[in-house]
Amino acid sequence: MAERLIGLMSGTSLDGVDGVLALVEGDGRLTVHHHASRPFEPALRAELLALNTPGPDELHRAALAANGVARAYAQVVHQLLQDAGLGPGAVAALGAHGQTVRHQPLAVDGVGYTVQLLNAPLLAELAGIPVVADLRSRDLAAGGQGAPLVPPFHRAQFGQPDATLAVLNLGGISNLSVLPPDGSPAAVLGFDCGPGNALLDLWCQRHRGQPYDADGAWAAGGRVQAPLLAALRAEPYFVLPPPKSTGRDLFHAGWLDRHLAGFPGLAPADVQATLAALTAGVCVDDVRRHAPGAARLVVCGGGALNGDLMRRLQAGLPALRVESSAALGLPPQQVEAAAFAWLAWRRLQGLPGSLASVTGARGERVLGALHAA
Incomplete structure (x- = not known):
């Protein structure tokens, strides 16, 4: 049965947020119906870039930046819903990558770590839609690189x-x-x-x-x-x-x-x-x-x-x-956001979102933490 999903992506380029509202069929084929994008506010962009390297008071600054990312994502969600003439209840879930500021897949104890800044519970509150986030960590826990996800x-x-x-x-x-x-x-x-x-x-x-x-x-x-x-x-x-x-x-x-x-x-x-x-x-x-x-x-x-x-x-x-x-059939600036809509759909279905041949993990894993609306 087809479901509506939203996918949100902000990448390493730090140019802002891309979002799509997509319909995913029962066989996993996806069609994008709406696309919206929004640049990061200059102050948030500068802070996200600074947090890619060690600095003072990182934990506090990262937490505030994660809130800022959630608000920027929510603005794109609201634009998509407005363009489609839909309410939040019409969307099964949204997949949100967050903003990567650290990616260390190989660590001294054999398990790496990755940090994507996003306050996913805040995004669920602001959007009124269940949020699937933290999509890399399970693969890393299984010995994989956690990336690429697409x-x-x-x-x-x-x-x-x-x-x-x-x-x-x-x-x-x-x-x-x-x-x-x-x-x-x-x-x-x-x-x-x-x-x-x-x-x-x-x-x-x-x-x-x-x-x-x-x-x-x-x-x-x-x-x-x-x-x-x-x-x-x-x-x-x-x-x-x-x-x-x-x-x-x-x-x-x-x-x-x-x-x-x-x-x-x-x-x-x-x-x-x-x-x-x-x-x-x-x-x-x-x-x-x-x-x-x-x-x-x-x-x-x-x-x-x-x-x-x-x-x-x-x-x-x-x-x-x-x-x-x-x-x-899929414009280049929509592909990654569409991938996160698809990964959210996989999470809802209880299906693996990773490939061991890609990440090197011990096997395929269901990816993402689900935050209810």
């Missing part, structure tokens, strides 16, 4: 009956899903490739005062600096085998500045071009390494709207058709 949804939504499909999400961090043909014994593969928009946005904000490089135009006008690119690509994470996941814990301003210290005097546009080459290049390498049988690369996330990145991907993968997820 490959099972990619398989359900985009999987092809007779062809291998690669799906690349270009958010703040890039992640790749490799989907074998339906019915194939080969396992779905998924992992984080490396930086997506995070470093590009950081550099653009620092030097141009803009939140992002629109269409990649600034990067396209720069010249890739081969020595700097080689130094950036020497990062050991890039050659680790899956399962693996990463975030701002590794790819942050300090990481970039340490590398730039060895290359003084570079033009900012050339650094931006080099960061674009890094972002696209590590994704190209992973597609070649892990999806050799794919004929198509479907790109979603904000990076799918960056023409320069898309051209770099296509140039690096000339034998593949590189295209936006819109070609498969």
Whole structure:
């Protein structure tokens, strides 16, 4: 029986909240009916970014930021309900990821941890809808990476009956899903490739005062600096085998500045071009390494709207058709929010939301804590 679900996502790029109101059929197929987005207020965005690194009074500040995230999410929920002409009771549940500020899947005692800031009970109060949140922790407890979470949804939504499909999400961090043909014994593969928009946005904000490089135009006008690119690509994470996941814990301003210290005097546009080459290049390498049988690369996330990145991907993968997820019926900025609506539906059904082949956990697990309205 079909149910209405809401999915909410705020990613590593920290550009704000995307939400969808979707209908999920009994077989798990999802159709988005409404989409809404809202940028974070500047003060909240700045605090969320600051909380990615150690600082004073973190527990108090993180708790207040979690309240702020809940309120920002609730505003998107109210907009979706208003657009659809529905009351809260018409929605079975909402899936909410929260804002990741720490992701340490490997710890000294063998069990890692992950922190997504969100006051889920407050969100349930404000929205009047049951909330499914804390979607990574159970997989981590089972020995997994807890991320990426989207490959099972990619398989359900985009999987092809007779062809291998690669799906690349270009958010703040890039992640790749490799989907074998339906019915194939080969396992779905998924992992984080490396930086997506995070470093590009950081550099653009620092030097141009803009939140992002629109269409990649600034990067396209720069010249890739081969020595700097080689130094950036020497990062050991890039050659680790899956399962693996990463975030701002590794790819942050300090990481970039340490590398730039060895290359003084570079033009900012050339650094931006080099960061674009890094972002696209590590994704190209992973597609070649892990999806050799794919004929198509479907790109979603904000990076799918960056023409320069898309051209770099296509140039690096000339034998593949590189295209936006819109070609498969789901616009790129709706895919991750839709995934969290789908994961909330799985939680309500008591069905696993993870894949051990993706996260490396001991098995599939039902994900998320449910907070009643």
